[in-house]
Amino acid sequence: AQSVTQPDIHITVSEGASLELRCNYSYGATPYLFWYVQSPGQGLQLLLKYFSGDTLVQGIKGFEAEFKRSQSSFNLRKPSVHWSDAAEYFCAVGAKSGGYQKVTFGTGTKLQVIP
Amino acid sequence: DTAVSQTPKYLVTQMGNDKSIKCEQNLGHDTMYWYKQDSKKFLKIMFSYNNKELIINETVPNRFSPKSPDKAHLNLHINSLELGDSAVYFCASSRTEGITEQYFGPGTRLTVT
Numbered sequence: 001a002q003s004v005t006q007p008d009i010h011i012t013v014s015e016g017a018s019l020e021l022r023c024n025y026s027y028g029a030t031p032y033l034f035w036y037v038q039s040p041g042q043g044l045q046l047l048l049k050y051f052s053g054d055t056l057v058q059g060i061k062g063f064e065a066e067f068k069r070s071q072s073s074f075n076l077r078k079p080s081v082h083w084s085d086a087a088e089y090f091c092a093v094g095a096k097s098g099g100y101q102k103v104t105f106g107t108g109t110k111l112q113v114i115p
Numbered sequence: 116d117t118a119v120s121q122t123p124k125y126l127v128t129q130m131g132n133d134k135s136i137k138c139e140q141n142l143g144h145d146t147m148y149w150y151k152q153d154s155k156k157f158l159k160i161m162f163s164y165n166n167k168e169l170i171i172n173e174t175v176p177n178r179f180s181p182k183s184p185d186k187a188h189l190n191l192h193i194n195s196l197e198l199g200d201s202a203v204y205f206c207a208s209s210r211t212e213g214i215t216e217q218y219f220g221p222g223t224r225l226t227v228t
Contacts, residue, residue: 032214043119043205043219044158051214088156094214100146100170101214105158 002027002093004106012112013081021076021109023091032094033074034103035065039087047089050074061085086113118142119220121206127226128196135192136223138206144218145211146170147189149181152203152222164189165211193225201227 003026013019025031032051036044048059055067065076074091091106119140128134140147148171149161163171167183178194189206206220 034216036219038156041221043221044207044217045219046216049216090158096214097171100163100165100211101209102160102163102171103214103217104160108156108158110156 002031002095002104004091004093004104006089006091006106006109008109009107010110010112012114015083015113015115016080019076019078019081019085019111021089021091021111023074023076023106024072025074025091025093026072027093027095029095031074033065033067034092034094035059035063035074035076036090036092036105037061037087038090038108044090047076081111081113083113083115086111119206119208119218121204121220121223123223124221125224125226127228129228130196130198132196133192133194134196134225135190136204136206136225138189138191138220140187140206140208140218140220142208142218144208145186146209147183147186148207148209148217149189149191150205150207150219152205154202158205162189162191196225196227198227201225 005024034049035047038044050067088108094103146165148163152158162181164183180192183189203222205222207217209217
């Protein structure tokens with residue numbers, strides 16, 4: 001069974017600073033990896049995904065993530081954080097279960113942005 | 116146009132009552148899901164339906180009964196509500212082929228008193 005670990009529950013960064021959110025996954029085969037963002041009171045929105053190919057993937061809102069198979073990681077990065085980036089971020093791994101997809105989410109990292 | 120919509124957005128009710136949450140998607144997806152997000156933001160799959168057929172049923176009490184009248188709708192009925200059912204419930208949908216992104220509704224915050 002697949003699993004996802006987000007070791008940081010809460011991260012605070014200054015506006016304009018760089019950001020890296022950590023994600024480690026456990027899955028026996030090639031993983032399908034996602035990062036979602038949840039703004040307060042909202043549903044989840046996809047930031048980016050990795051299925052295969054280039055290990056550095058670009059997403060919306062200036063985010064990128066790098067897949068590192070040797071480290072079982074899929075960390076999310078942004079070079080300069082904006083106040084509007086304050087939200088909860090979820091890493092997720094997808095797999096086939098009985099012919100259909102099942103996505104397992106990490107426990108989330110809450111990002112606080114200070115002026 | 117709202118892709119995945121849920122009603123109601125907020126639901127406050129007493130223990131022992133029965134309530135329903137409705138979900139509709141206009142994306143033409145064949146697969147729909149219900150997730151429960153607890154107070155610590157942990158998001159857990161409850162059910163998944165494909166073309167009105169139940170395909171994933173995690174260890175959820177049978178007080179929870181999903182119903183899919185057609186592939187664009189997936190409703191969640193909860194009997195005999197308990198305090199521990201208080202959470203935010205999210206509906207989502209996706210294409211069926213492969214492993215794809217899921218589109219989430221805005222959530223329904225259920226509070227059981």
